[in-house]
Amino acid sequence: MKEILEELESRRGVARLGGGQKRIEAQHARGKLTARERIELLLDRGSFEEFDTFVQHRCIDFGMETQKIPGDGVVTGWGTVNGRKVFVFAKDFTVFGGSLSEEHARKITKIQDMALKTRAPIIGLFDAGGARIQEIPRP
Numbered sequence: 001m002k003e004i005l006e007e008l009e010s011r012r013g014v015a016r017l018g019g020g021q022k023r024i025e026a027q028h029a030r031g032k033l034t035a036r037e038r039i040e041l042l043l044d045r046g047s048f049e050e051f052d053t054f055v056q057h058r059c060i061d062f063g064m065e066t067q068k069i070p071g072d073g074v075v076t077g078w079g080t081v082n083g084r085k086v087f088v089f090a091k092d093f094t095v096f097g098g099s100l101s102e103e104h105a106r107k108i109t110k111i112q113d114m115a116l117k118t119r120a121p122i123i124g125l126f127d128a129g130g131a132r133i134q135e136i137p138r139p
Contacts, residue, residue: 015053019094027094033133035075035090038125042088043079050077052107072104073097076111078120087115090125 018024018034027034033041039048055072073095078087089108108124115122 012053018092023094031133032093032127034094035092035125035127038133039075039077039079039088039090042123042125043081043086044083047079048077048088049079050075051111052076055103055107072101072107074104074107076107078111078114081123085118085120087111087120087122088125089122091127093127 016036018036024034073092074089075092076087076089078085080086089111112122114120
């Protein structure tokens with residue numbers, strides 16, 4: 001059982017890197033935060049629970065079958081803001097520029113459905129051309 005839990009934690013570590021350390025550094029060099037960093041700033045500390053961490057796209061065109069990255073370009077889950085439950089998704093620019101795939105969209109609609117069923121707010125964080133998150137105070 002210990003080996004299984006260690007493997008799971010290892011896979012989570014890979015998934016948390018999104019498109020990899022080099023792309024994370026490129027985000028930071030542009031003065032931008034990663035999807036997970038933006039979620040951490042938004043939500044109450046330690047409240048985020050991620051869903052569908054290991055989901056990958058199913059595209060087999062253009063050589064995409066060789067480019068599988070856990071999370072598929074969007075981080076989804078729930079947490080709290082000032083103690084109130086919210087659902088959140090954040091486009092991950094480090095993974096395929098945050099572009100939309102079928103599975104990526106499914107993750108977002110799943111979060112929307114969960115928010116609707118529980119009557120909780122949903123927050124979408126987009127990283128698009130020209131978007132900047134700057135001068136954010138760090139705790």
